[in-house]
Amino acid sequence: MCNQLIDAHIHLDMYEEPDRSRLIQELGNSSVEALISVSNNLASSYRQLELAQLxxxxxxxxxxxxxxxxxxEEELQSILQLIDDKRNQIIAIGEVGLPYYLRQETPGLELKPYVELLERFIQKSAAYDLPIVLHAVYEDAEVACDLLEKHQVTHAHFHWFKGSDRVLERILSNGYVVSVTPDVTYKPKIHRIVKQTPLSQLMVETDGPWPFEGRFTGEMTSPAMMHDSVQSIAELKGIELGETYRQLYETTKAFYRIKA
Incomplete structure (x- = not known):
């Protein structure tokens, strides 16, 4: 059985150096072929590029x-310029999106400037035909869909998606993809999303080093955890395990245009 995997979303630069080195060394033993390593800011973006060179x-x-x-504004302009300069070296634009959780912590936070910021990244995605990695959950996903549709962007990845059936239906009908983390092994609301999403639009990720609960409590988040995710997905969808691996892998490889 081929059990190759691609981690569709990880913050590799946020690991401490010894942990990051061990994680990378163990990729082969874990049958993980690639890591989509997303950025948090300008410094993080430079670090991703450095890691990719290694x-x-x-x-x-x-x-x-x-x-x-x-x-x-200076940092934003530098990030946008970096996208221009490195558009042939990066796999995607991301992580970008809207501050759902920050708004829960900071009532009254103005959303409009964040929407405008997201639109600037979406425009880059459209200009260079680059996939875009979105942090847009619940009602924020609808705002993101509005912008994606406005700029005719089709390669959109809603990472660790959470939201209503109606929003999910819109995402899927537009041909976008969603991904789930290891919490698919223990969270019913993620089970519902998996059941409704075809494997042709589903990917697995870790969002590491974000920690998880259940059987992963106390463990450093590692791409190897995705094997448990695939097992849960196969069971939830009633699809043979090997076929589940194959389709998840092919979906991720095709979406991110990863060459063999």
């Missing part, structure tokens, strides 16, 4: 994570 399995994405204060 190991071809690391596929860098450039962006600005929305769950933080807006970037200063």
């Amino acid at each position: 190991d071809s399995r690391i596929k860098p994405a450039i962006g600005y994570h929305p769950e933080q204060a807006l970037p200063e």
Whole structure:
């Protein structure tokens, strides 16, 4: 059985160096072929590019994570310029999106500037035909869909998606993809998403080093955990395990245009 996997979303630069080195060394033993390594800000974007130079399995994405204060204009311009300069070296634009959780912590936070920021990244995605990695959950996903449709972007990845059946239906009808983390092994709301999403639009990720509960409590988040995710997906969808591996792998490889 072929059990190759691609981690569709990981923050590789956020691991401590000894942990990151061990994680990379163990990729082969875990049958993990590639890591889509997303950025949080300008410094993070530069770091992803550096890591990708060290190991071809690391596929860098450039962006600005929305769950933080807006970037200063100088930093934003530098990130956008970096996308221009490195468009042939990066796998995607990301992580970008809208600050759902920050708004829960900071009532009254103005959303409009974040929407405008997201639109600028979506415009880059459209200009260079690059996939875009989105942090857009619940009602924020609808705002993201509005912008994607406005700029006719079709290669959109809603990472660790959470939201209503109606929003999920819109995402899937537009041909976008969603991904699930190891919490698919223990969270019923993620089970519902998996059951409704065809494998041709589903990917697995870790969002590492974000920690998980259940059987993973106390463990450093590792791409090897995705094997448990695939097992759960196969059971939820009633599909043979080997076929589940194959389709998840092919979906991710095709979406991110990873060559053999």
